[in-house]
Amino acid sequence: MVLLSKVEKSSDEFMEIMQNLSNIQALKDSRELENLIGISHASCVLKREMQKTKDLMTKVKKQKLFEKKNSGLPN
Incomplete structure (x- = not known):
């Protein structure tokens, strides 16, 4: 049970990271990403x-x- 709980939590974290990466890739060449990071x-x-x-x-x-x-x- 504990192992299953850890796997589920890791899976949720992984999905969140993947979503964030997708969002960053969508912003890759936009000014918005440069503004978020603070560099161009x-x-x-x-x-x-x-x-x-x-x-x-x-x-x-x-x-x-x-x-x-x-x-x-x-x-």
Whole structure:
């Protein structure tokens, strides 16, 4: 009996999850989904921001190496 109860509960939860997934798929390319999640085109934005961060970190490293190299030279 306990096992049957757990199976029924799991089945109900599974059906609810499937319904939610169906709803999300229906909204997949709509503005409503973007509004619900709070992002739009997140992967493109994330990639662009990651590249900006990489570029900035490279510039900082180069600047630090330049400063270190020049600090050793007498004026």
